[in-house]
Each structure stands twice: as structure tokens, then as C-alpha cells.
Amino acid sequence: MAVVNTLYDVGARDEDPNHTGFAHLFEHLMFGGSINIPDFDGPLQRAGGESNAFTSNDITNYYDVLPSQNIETALWLESDRMLSLAFSDKSLEVQRSVVIEEFKQRYLNQPYGDVWLELRPLAYNVHPYQWATIGKEISHIEQATMDDVRSFFGTHYHPGNAILTIAGNYENNQIEDLVSKWYGNIPGKKKGARILMQEPPQNEYRTLTLKRNVPASAFYYAFKMSERKSEGYYLADLLSDEVGKDKSGKLYLSLKKDKALVHEINAYILGSLDEGLFIVSGKLMPGKTFEALDEALWDVLETFKNTLISTPDLNRLRMKGKTSKAFQEQGLLNRAMNLSFFELLGDAHGINEEEAIYNAIEAVHLQDYAKSLFNTSNCSRLFIASESN
Amino acid sequence: MTDNLNRSQAPSVSLSNDINYIEPERYLTPAGVPVYLMRNETSEAVKLELIFDAGSIYDEKPVAGLTTGMLLAGTADKTMAEINDMIDDHGGYFNASISADYAYLNIFGLNESMDQLVPIIEEALYHANFPETELIQLKAERKQHLMVSLEKVSTLAQRGLQEHLFKGTPYGRINQPADFDGVTRTDIQAFFETYFKKGLRKINWVGNPSAAQLDRILQCFTRWTKEVKSLPPINYTPSIERIEVKKADVVQTGIRMGKILFDRSHPDYHKMTVVNTILGEYFGSRLMSNIREDKGYTYGIGSYLGENQSNGYFVIATEVGNEFLADTLVQINAEIERMRTELVPQDELSLVKNYLSGQFLRSADGPFAMMDLFSMAEIRGLDYAFYQNALRTIEGITSAEIMETASIHLNSEEMLIVTAG
Structure with missing residues (x-):
């Protein structure tokens, strides 16, 4: 068995205060097909693999677990979605709806579900930790546009902002060759500067x-x-x-x-x-x-x-x-x-x-x-x- | 760097169903309780799992759950806090849980601490005296926990399914908050004497003990016996109807559909595993593709094959936006009908076969997972051949067999439907 883990250094704290919930919505879109491969999960499942991801206030983490002899399938898929997404309108439309249902299921339709939507803005006046990864409100998700998606991808999804970890029983050179084959010609970018609003000392109850x-x-x-x-x-x-x-x-x-x-x-x-x-x-x-x-x-x-x-x-x-x-x-x-x-x-x-x-x-x-x-x-x-x- | 890389071309894949199923070492306590030891040679982490024939089916009231929750809550000469401190001194953790059939006590620690940890826990367990003050607090806690759960449409739908699918059997009994009030310390003590002290079914041990430690731990459980309990035969007469549980002010509706099926010993079980996977068990399943990925009605939908000591069952579960309820039921039925009347395309079938073969591999990652696989088979009187047969059936199954299996076992007219919202 092998694991391919890709951590992107982007989370809900990197969102615009008027477009919250976007990092997480974007995580859903990463499964909606990439520039050369219409479907992410199918080929991975065909290789005996399985994939999932999570978004936090700080990071977005994607992982694939598959039989070790098929590791190239995961590198092919992961590198292609790092290169560019398909930016399909259908995917955006459906995932907006899926995430809105997620919002309802986990934050609105549960006793105490809205606690974090209330507690975060109480604790943080200006720092982006003042909103949860799901976003401040459903309307922010409803309003997400394809332009937002393209711009978010361009800023945060590139080799300079990612950490690739491969776990399995391999020789180093085997993996180095494969990584260089699939990631070598993805244009590198410098990591963007992160300037977040700094939370002033609280000094009040x-x-x-x-x-x-x-x-x-x-x-x-x-x-x-x-x-x-x-x-x-x-x-x-x-x-x-x-x-x-x-x-x-x-x-x-x-x-x-x-x-x-x-x-x-x-x-x-x-x-x-x-x-x-x-x-x-x-x-x-x-x-x-x-x-x-x-x-x-x-x-x-x-x-x-x-x-x-x-x-x-x-x-x-x-x-x-x-x-x-x-x-x-x-x-x-x-x-x-x-x-x-x-x-x-x-x-x-x-x-x-x-x-x-x-x-x-x-x-x-x-x-x-x-x-x-x-x-x-x-x-x-x-x-x-x-x-x- | 490679030029002219064709990124639309998938790399070739190969699959091997060669999973190395590792047999545990087998021992008996002096009283004859089986102990299965899976060696963990790459880590000092240890898990000792005690399984008792003490599930919730053995009592009318929520006694089994309360007993399990108080196993280490005090003895005649030690308080719960003192027992916890002793366990903490050796870096130990424990948790206790219950299913319909069994109660579980899991002990976690390191090899080096087992010689101290296990005697402390065994002693506290054997002399458990279920203090009245602890019982009062636990009853209040469980009652409130249940009241919180009853606010969730997922819980309401699941309980509705359990109640009606297993109607008239011990598996169909569900607790109401007031049921906790009627449980007394005497009930708990009696349950403990019968179902725990004489009901230690087996011990699963993942760790790496020396011969001397192994012997000491086996001796530790001398006082616990295993009396075989035979369940009276259970006749299932589920109500096949549409149950609507009302809940005001909710934005989603919980849906459960289910029917009584069969357990792992049935000749169609492995074929049904494939049917279930295609329909609703994985991310690319037909229910997920249609109801989440195409229509966006839900955050998730799935199906599973469940099982208890006396039978197996099939369930579909989801929560959807209220406005999508009617069409979701239409779509679920359409997907079931498609399974029963249309051949699965070759491309989809080969994908599912490969995916399942990977699932079997993932489920065997490391000694803890391996022990779980062994235990799940052993407790049903099976062995690793169960998994090997499953892999062979999956490899060879045809679209025609899948359609036939679905058409026999997934008749939607036999399906109980519960909605809560």
C-alpha cells in the first residue's frame, strides 16, 4: 500500500471576508476534473485507490491511498490537478449545492451546530479565524463565481505552495524519477506573501x-x-x-x-x-x-x-x-x-x-x-x- | 523532466489479490477463554480488547449500556478517581462500548506498562460495585445525551428503521429518555454477574509480549468465564411501509430505507457485496453520482450491509434538503430498479472490482486492522477464508450475476422507508 499526500498551504484564513467558505468549496471542486483528465475519482478507483481531503482554517490537505504498484496513477492525477483544473460550470453549480447541504447538515440542522459560527467572531475581531471553514453564511457560497475559482487556483494551487509526501516501500530514485516526470514541467511560482489582519490584544471579557x-x-x-x-x-x-x-x-x-x-x-x-x-x-x-x-x-x-x-x-x-x-x-x-x-x-x-x-x-x-x-x-x-x- | 508527456493517457495499472492474512497466536486463559494475540513488532503500542456477550439485546431496559458505562467506576475500597489515577500512572487509556450483541472494554498502553496496567484494570473490573452516586450521574448524562440525539433527523430516521425493521425482536427495542429512570443498582449488579463475569467471550490482543508477560496476562483473567448463551431463534416480521417521523423546524430530512437480508454465511453474501458497492458503498457509487454529484441534493448518501448475531440487513441512508425529499426517493428507487433490470456496463464493473480489491488491501494495513479482520470473521464462526472467497467471487463475478442477485434481493416493494423531518 502507498499514500500520496498533498498539502496546500491555503485555508479559510486566506479568504476574503466577503467570500468566506471558499477554500473549502474549492476543495470540493478539486474532485470535479482537471485540465487533461475529466474525472478524478474514477481512474483512482480503477487503480484500486481511494481519495479524500479536508480543509481547515490553515490548510487544505488531499490524500490518495492505493496499492503501491499503482502509485503512478495518483501522481498523474494529483499533478494534473496541480497543473490546472477543468473549471467546469456544472461542477461549480453542483458543488455549491452540495456544500450548502453540508452547511445545513453540520451547522444548522444539529443541536449546538451553530456554536462555532457564533464563538469565532466573538473571540476574533479582525483575524480571519473569525469565521469557520464552512464560511460565515450560506449566501457567500451561493455567490461564488467561476472567476473567483480561477483566481483562487492561480494564487494558491502551484508547486511553490504545496508539500508532497509519498509513503510506501520504495527506493528514493524510483520516486524521484516519477515525481520529476509528472511534476517537473508544472510552472513553478513563488509562494505569495501572507498578510493577514493581526488580532490586537483582547484586554476585555x-x-x-x-x-x-x-x-x-x-x-x-x-x-x-x-x-x-x-x-x-x-x-x-x-x-x-x-x-x-x-x-x-x-x-x-x-x-x-x-x-x-x-x-x-x-x-x-x-x-x-x-x-x-x-x-x-x-x-x-x-x-x-x-x-x-x-x-x-x-x-x-x-x-x-x-x-x-x-x-x-x-x-x-x-x-x-x-x-x-x-x-x-x-x-x-x-x-x-x-x-x-x-x-x-x-x-x-x-x-x-x-x-x-x-x-x-x-x-x-x-x-x-x-x-x-x-x-x-x-x-x-x-x-x-x-x-x- | 520528460517532454511530450501525454497527460490524457492513464498510467497502466495492475492489481494483485495477494493479501497476506496473518493468523494470530491462540491461547486460552486458565478458565478456557480464548485469547488471540496479533504480534505488533514495529511499535510499542498495545491494545487489549475484552469482548463480552453482554449486548443490549439481553435486557429490556437500558441496563447493558449503563453497566458498560460503569465498569471502572469504583470498588468497595477505591473510587473512580483513584482507579483512573492508577491507570494514568502507567500511561493507560481505556474505553467501553456496546453493540446490540456485545460489550467491549478496550485497554490501550505500551508493552512495558501492560504488567502493571492489566492487573489494575482486572481487579477494578472484577470488584466493580457500581456506586449509587455514579449511577445517578451516569443516568442523567445518558438521558441528556439521548435527548440531544433525538433532535437530529439522522437519529430519528435510524431509530425508526431499527424499531420497524426488527419489530418484535430484541434488536428492535429502542430506549426513551424516561427508560433510564427505572434502572436500579440491583439491575446493574445482576446484569454484571451474569453477562460480564460469566460472559467473557474472548480477548483480542495486539502487542508484543515476552513469554513471561504473556503468561502473566493470561493468569490475570482466571476469574472470568465464558458460558455459551444460545439465542432463541428470532423471527423477523418487519413492517413494510412508509414511516414518517415528524420533526418541526428542520432544514433537512433524514431518510433510511432497509430490508432484512442475510448474514455472511449466505451463499449470495459476496455477490451482494458487489451489488451494494455499485449501488451505494463508495464515492463513485450510483447513489452518490446521481443524488450528490449530479443533483446536489445531499452532502452524502450511502448504502451498507449490516449484521447482527441472528441476521443481516441492507440499509440506504442519507440526509437531504427538505425540498429534495420527493425526488430523492424517486431517484433511489430508480437506481435500485436499474440494478435489478439492467446489466452493469463492463467499464463500471471493472472499476468496482479494482476498487474493492484495493479496499481489501487498505482494510489489512497493520496489526490493528488485521486483528479487526480476524475478529469480525471469528466472531461469526468464520476465518480468513471468508475474505479470500470474497476476493475470488469479486474477481470472477459477471454483470449477469450482479443483475440476478439484485433482482432477487433488492426488491423495492419489500423495502421499509423511514423519513424524519
């Missing part, structure tokens, strides 16, 4: 309460956290495990087990390339108030600022990190995607250096980070109040 027809009231606390390439990212990651991962997290023990204020509570990070969000979210028990929750939650967060986490707790985090790492490395596709992402961060080899970074973190580092993180002036709080409770 932002709160919003919305009434919704949902069975339980829900809460979302979003704290601004460090960008992916900084040390603070690793501190936030480890801290989120200690605060609220699984049933050992301190918030779970206090707010659920001791005080029975919540049904569920979690802490996790959105590992964005730019300044990201450390999220604490959950759902209230019936009859409990947001006020009681708010007080108890801040009390727990204060303890991380005032006390060092214990040595056994820190050891547990490290041990669990070691197990997680072993499982993340399972499977060829995972490894290919991880390598591409680290190459985007600057060096694929970075994947081997993370464990040492985590192991170097001491309790005092986590405490210092908690002090900078858990402040109302760094927090955006969204309450979804149940109309039935």
Missing part, C-alpha cells in the same frame, strides 16, 4: 448568551493561546490534558463529580497556526445555573495559577503522552499527513523532536502559562441557554 431550542444549556469558554510554532503551544496542550481531558481532568472531578453542576465538561485546544483557542466547554445539569457554573469554573482555573501541579500528576501527563504518540504513529496515512504538516511548520524532522519538548516541561512552566491564559481579559464566553430549561 467578551460574553454572549443565546437562547436556543436545545435540551440542555451549554457553555463555551475560549481563551486565546499561543500560535503553533511557539513553546506556549506545547504548554497549552499539556495544560488542557490536566485541566479537562477524559475523566481524570480537574474540571470533571470538581464540577461534575463533586458539585454535580454539569453533565459533561472538557478542555481542549484548537491547534491553529496563528494565535489559537484553548476551549473549556460542557453542558449544565438541569436546574443548575450559569452563575453557579461560572463561579465554580473560575475557582478551579484559579488553582492552576496559584499552585504547582503535583509531581505524580506531571508524570501521568508524560506517560499518557508517550502512549498517545505511539498510537498517532500507527498507519501509513497518519504518518504521511503528520510529516506533511511538520514540513509546513518548517521541518518534517520536527516530528521526532516533540517528545523531548513535552518531557522538558516542568510544573512551574505550566503554572506560569496558566497565569497568562486563565484571565477574563483573555476570554470569550458563550452560553447557549436552553429554552426548555
Whole structure:
């Protein structure tokens, strides 16, 4: 088996504020045929392969998994759609409709589905992380034109903006020859400069309460956290495990087990390339108030600022990190995607250096980070109040 | 760099159905429970999966699910938090889940920590005492989780299908939020004694233990037995009708269509796999091509062959914009009719054969996937020959056989249709 992974350095953060959702819509169009090949999936399936892709606020990632002897089929297809798309009107029309149904299915027709459409603009005033990858609103998708598609392709889809990772049992020269054959004559371009609106320091507590027809009231606390390439990212990651991962997290023990204020509570990070969000979210028990929750939650967060986490707790985090790492490395596709992402961060080899970074973190580092993180002036709080409770 | 590269010409492809199915090592615990060990020699990652004959069909109330959710929730002398800390000390993770037939407890860790991790978990499991306070919280949590799910048209349609397709059988029972209220600690304890302590069906182990570690882990499970439970024969009398579940203020409608079919031991199973793939199992399937890629009615549509201990079934599932509901049903029926009355063109057939052969290869990537393949066959009394026969059938199947299979087994007049919206 082999994997061909192509990461394009373009995501929802690169969109025009009046044409949001475009990077993701474009990902759909990449399956609508390229300049020399009318259909992307058919030939790949004929080679025993399968393909998919995802778009985030930062990147767009395409992957093909196929029997290793047929790898040339994937390189042929991927290189042709990097060269140029077919720009078919039918494909644009249909995929606009598919993405609108996706918008409905995942964001409108689900309880709590619109949370990210509300929380992002609360947390970010100017940075393009203020919209979700699906876009701000359906009308932006409806209005996408073929000119937009051509221009987006020209700007972001070329060798200078892509990272190609091939995983499988091959000799290097075999792959070098094939890549040079299929990609060698695609015109190279320089990577465009990325000038994004910089989010000013928050310096205020932002709160919003919305009434919704949902069975339980829900809460979302979003704290601004460090960008992916900084040390603070690793501190936030480890801290989120200690605060609220699984049933050992301190918030779970206090707010659920001791005080029975919540049904569920979690802490996790959105590992964005730019300044990201450390999220604490959950759902209230019936009859409990947001006020009681708010007080108890801040009390727990204060303890991380005032006390060092214990040595056994820190050891547990490290041990669990070691197990997680072993499982993340399972499977060829995972490894290919991880390598591409680290190459985007600057060096694929970075994947081997993370464990040492985590192991170097001491309790005092986590405490210092908690002090900078858990402040109302760094927090955006969204309450979804149940109309039935 | 190559000049005159002809980019419209596809590179040649070749396929090989030579998948190396790896037999696990087979052991027994002192009490006779089978342990299957798949060696993972390239990584320290370990998964130990305990499978119990303790699925939701064995009780009238949602007892099985609540029991499974409380397996490591405390003993007479340890709280849940203390047990979790001990597991965390060794970098362990666990999760417990349930299906209609079985309950699963998965333990994740590294080879080096198994000698500590497994005894901690076995001890906490064997002496589980299901504290009342934990039960109250879990009931409230499950109840609320169900209420959230019931807001989704996909859940409503799926439940409607389950209820009517498996009507009058244990598989057709669905829980209402109020059902959780009636479950007591005594129910849970009784269920645990009967279905867990005496129901350890088998252990699947992916890892790389030394001989000594292997022996210690086998000894660990001495107290657990496997009593064979024979299911009473189940007669399926599904209602073949159009069920409409009403849900106000939604922008999409959930659709499920289904019928009782047969399980993997049926002679037509592999042929039906091909029929199902062409109709709705892959991205290029007829349902996807027509209803998503041509008409844009949905984000996704698919079909699958499902199975439980006593039977198999066929399902088509999608969510579509409300305004597309009527035409979607027309199109689904048209695609089913086309499968039953028209020969699949050679080009499409060869594509699907190649795609399926690749799917079998992908499903065998690495020791964790290999163990899943082995376990899914073994639990139905089959072995790897099942997959090898599937590959041979797929390779040789003709368009005429596909049409015949579809015409026998996919009669849309026998299809239950549930819509929710």
C-alpha cells in the first residue's frame, strides 16, 4: 500500500471576508476534473485507490491511498490537478449545492451546530479565524463565481505552495524519477506573501448568551493561546490534558463529580497556526445555573495559577503522552499527513523532536502559562441557554 | 523532466489479490477463554480488547449500556478517581462500548506498562460495585445525551428503521429518555454477574509480549468465564411501509430505507457485496453520482450491509434538503430498479472490482486492522477464508450475476422507508 499526500498551504484564513467558505468549496471542486483528465475519482478507483481531503482554517490537505504498484496513477492525477483544473460550470453549480447541504447538515440542522459560527467572531475581531471553514453564511457560497475559482487556483494551487509526501516501500530514485516526470514541467511560482489582519490584544471579557431550542444549556469558554510554532503551544496542550481531558481532568472531578453542576465538561485546544483557542466547554445539569457554573469554573482555573501541579500528576501527563504518540504513529496515512504538516511548520524532522519538548516541561512552566491564559481579559464566553430549561 | 508527456493517457495499472492474512497466536486463559494475540513488532503500542456477550439485546431496559458505562467506576475500597489515577500512572487509556450483541472494554498502553496496567484494570473490573452516586450521574448524562440525539433527523430516521425493521425482536427495542429512570443498582449488579463475569467471550490482543508477560496476562483473567448463551431463534416480521417521523423546524430530512437480508454465511453474501458497492458503498457509487454529484441534493448518501448475531440487513441512508425529499426517493428507487433490470456496463464493473480489491488491501494495513479482520470473521464462526472467497467471487463475478442477485434481493416493494423531518 502507498499514500500520496498533498498539502496546500491555503485555508479559510486566506479568504476574503466577503467570500468566506471558499477554500473549502474549492476543495470540493478539486474532485470535479482537471485540465487533461475529466474525472478524478474514477481512474483512482480503477487503480484500486481511494481519495479524500479536508480543509481547515490553515490548510487544505488531499490524500490518495492505493496499492503501491499503482502509485503512478495518483501522481498523474494529483499533478494534473496541480497543473490546472477543468473549471467546469456544472461542477461549480453542483458543488455549491452540495456544500450548502453540508452547511445545513453540520451547522444548522444539529443541536449546538451553530456554536462555532457564533464563538469565532466573538473571540476574533479582525483575524480571519473569525469565521469557520464552512464560511460565515450560506449566501457567500451561493455567490461564488467561476472567476473567483480561477483566481483562487492561480494564487494558491502551484508547486511553490504545496508539500508532497509519498509513503510506501520504495527506493528514493524510483520516486524521484516519477515525481520529476509528472511534476517537473508544472510552472513553478513563488509562494505569495501572507498578510493577514493581526488580532490586537483582547484586554476585555467578551460574553454572549443565546437562547436556543436545545435540551440542555451549554457553555463555551475560549481563551486565546499561543500560535503553533511557539513553546506556549506545547504548554497549552499539556495544560488542557490536566485541566479537562477524559475523566481524570480537574474540571470533571470538581464540577461534575463533586458539585454535580454539569453533565459533561472538557478542555481542549484548537491547534491553529496563528494565535489559537484553548476551549473549556460542557453542558449544565438541569436546574443548575450559569452563575453557579461560572463561579465554580473560575475557582478551579484559579488553582492552576496559584499552585504547582503535583509531581505524580506531571508524570501521568508524560506517560499518557508517550502512549498517545505511539498510537498517532500507527498507519501509513497518519504518518504521511503528520510529516506533511511538520514540513509546513518548517521541518518534517520536527516530528521526532516533540517528545523531548513535552518531557522538558516542568510544573512551574505550566503554572506560569496558566497565569497568562486563565484571565477574563483573555476570554470569550458563550452560553447557549436552553429554552426548555 | 520528460517532454511530450501525454497527460490524457492513464498510467497502466495492475492489481494483485495477494493479501497476506496473518493468523494470530491462540491461547486460552486458565478458565478456557480464548485469547488471540496479533504480534505488533514495529511499535510499542498495545491494545487489549475484552469482548463480552453482554449486548443490549439481553435486557429490556437500558441496563447493558449503563453497566458498560460503569465498569471502572469504583470498588468497595477505591473510587473512580483513584482507579483512573492508577491507570494514568502507567500511561493507560481505556474505553467501553456496546453493540446490540456485545460489550467491549478496550485497554490501550505500551508493552512495558501492560504488567502493571492489566492487573489494575482486572481487579477494578472484577470488584466493580457500581456506586449509587455514579449511577445517578451516569443516568442523567445518558438521558441528556439521548435527548440531544433525538433532535437530529439522522437519529430519528435510524431509530425508526431499527424499531420497524426488527419489530418484535430484541434488536428492535429502542430506549426513551424516561427508560433510564427505572434502572436500579440491583439491575446493574445482576446484569454484571451474569453477562460480564460469566460472559467473557474472548480477548483480542495486539502487542508484543515476552513469554513471561504473556503468561502473566493470561493468569490475570482466571476469574472470568465464558458460558455459551444460545439465542432463541428470532423471527423477523418487519413492517413494510412508509414511516414518517415528524420533526418541526428542520432544514433537512433524514431518510433510511432497509430490508432484512442475510448474514455472511449466505451463499449470495459476496455477490451482494458487489451489488451494494455499485449501488451505494463508495464515492463513485450510483447513489452518490446521481443524488450528490449530479443533483446536489445531499452532502452524502450511502448504502451498507449490516449484521447482527441472528441476521443481516441492507440499509440506504442519507440526509437531504427538505425540498429534495420527493425526488430523492424517486431517484433511489430508480437506481435500485436499474440494478435489478439492467446489466452493469463492463467499464463500471471493472472499476468496482479494482476498487474493492484495493479496499481489501487498505482494510489489512497493520496489526490493528488485521486483528479487526480476524475478529469480525471469528466472531461469526468464520476465518480468513471468508475474505479470500470474497476476493475470488469479486474477481470472477459477471454483470449477469450482479443483475440476478439484485433482482432477487433488492426488491423495492419489500423495502421499509423511514423519513424524519
